[in-house]
Amino acid sequence: MKAIDLSVNFAGVTLKNPVVTVSGTCGFGEEYAPFYKPSELGAIAVKGMTLAPRLGNPPPRIAETPAGILNSIGLQNPGVDAFVENELPRLKAEGACVIANISGSTIADYCKVAEILSETDVDFIEMNISCPNVKEGGVAFGTNAKTVNEITSEVKKHTNKPLIVKLSPNVTDITEMARAAEAGGANALSLINTLLGMRIDLKTRRPILHNNVGGLSGPAVFPVAVRMVWQVRNAVSLPLLGMGGIASAEDAIEMLIAGADAIGVGTAMFANPNLPMEIADGIAKYMEANSIEHVADISATVQPW
Ligand SMILES: Cc1cc2nc3c(=O)[nH]c(=O)nc-3n(C[C@H](O)[C@H](O)[C@H](O)COP(=O)(O)O)c2cc1C
Numbered sequence: 001m002k003a004i005d006l007s008v009n010f011a012g013v014t015l016k017n018p019v020v021t022v023s024g025t026c027g028f029g030e031e032y033a034p035f036y037k038p039s040e041l042g043a044i045a046v047k048g049m050t051l052a053p054r055l056g057n058p059p060p061r062i063a064e065t066p067a068g069i070l071n072s073i074g075l076q077n078p079g080v081d082a083f084v085e086n087e088l089p090r091l092k093a094e095g096a097c098v099i100a101n102i103s104g105s106t107i108a109d110y111c112k113v114a115e116i117l118s119e120t121d122v123d124f125i126e127m128n129i130s131c132p133n134v135k136e137g138g139v140a141f142g143t144n145a146k147t148v149n150e151i152t153s154e155v156k157k158h159t160n161k162p163l164i165v166k167l168s169p170n171v172t173d174i175t176e177m178a179r180a181a182e183a184g185g186a187n188a189l190s191l192i193n194t195l196l197g198m199r200i201d202l203k204t205r206r207p208i209l210h211n212n213v214g215g216l217s218g219p220a221v222f223p224v225a226v227r228m229v230w231q232v233r234n235a236v237s238l239p240l241l242g243m244g245g246i247a248s249a250e251d252a253i254e255m256l257i258a259g260a261d262a263i264g265v266g267t268a269m270f271a272n273p274n275l276p277m278e279i280a281d282g283i284a285k286y287m288e289a290n291s292i293e294h295v296a297d298i299s300a301t302v303q304p305w
Helices: 080-093 107-118 145-156 174-184 219-233 249-258 275-289
Strands: 008-010 013-015 019-021 043-045 062-065 068-071 098-102 124-128 163-166 188-191 195-197 214-217 240-243 262-265
Touching: 019 275, 062 214, 068 219, 080 098, 080 107, 098 107, 107 124, 107 145, 124 145, 145 163, 145 174, 174 188, 174 219, 188 219, 214 219, 219 240, 219 249, 240 249, 249 262, 249 275, 262 275
Parallel strands: 019 043, 019 262, 043 098, 098 124, 124 163, 163 188, 188 240, 240 262
Antiparallel strands: 008 013, 062 068, 068 214, 195 214
8 A cells, every 4th residue: 555645725725634623722833832743634724813902801701611611701912013023924834734813893804804814925815704702703693504605605705715604503504504605616515513501609609611602522522523524524615623522533423424634632632732743643543453544435435324
């Protein structure tokens, strides 16, 4: 057998392996520097950016749950200009493939941020229309097929970068949103964002999160994410970045089999910062053991009953 090839072609861009660290869980890459270089990843999806800097929601904004966390960070970020000036040059100098995650309060905001990033050397724009933690976090755009289509086609007019549309799981039928994004001109989809949840303190009877509700992520959401990736794989022909609860190489391989072309790791890195590299190694070992040369040969291989 020829040497195994971990690279994947994702919407026309070659990722050296299928492992991506997901937006909001890896900042701009610096916190993980003691563990791996961002250039060792398939790509790094940086924290969601808005036109102006944002402080995010007041604390408490993280609550623990069995097998996951609830967060209501609320899109804290330094603003797109600060990213372009202070973070992007370092990431590109290190050789990283960069997915710039964007948010906004209006379609015009999204278009402006996309325009600014199009003048830079980011590799992808990932449009977050699924943040459940701020009123204007885009989830209002992401839960209605008509607006998914509209915002996708508008943002497409303002960028020459491959556009990944990040879907919300907080919908009745995610395939409807996937089709709307595809019809709007999306180059790829990423899924899932967090699932809306809530915890309450027994002593105070107040919600644990100051924002009352937050987004659930981590291993608890994994089966939901696998189900949604599989459904979306059967609904559209766009490349898929599958994420949600991946905590091991086995989970990552399962997500590929469900239909993902590349996979994202987030919350589970908080417990094991080496996880992305362990997953890349684990996928390579699985390929060796099963005589698979290309990652693409694992993707979307669910067998019927
Ligand atoms: C603390 C935190 C912050 C997040 N911030 C963003 C964000 O800014 N933009 C975005 O699109 N998704 C954001 N997400 C969602 C993740 O990118 C991902 O879709 C979700 O957490 C599921 O993956 P996981 O279970 O592996 O963490 C955030 C998640 C967490 C836990």
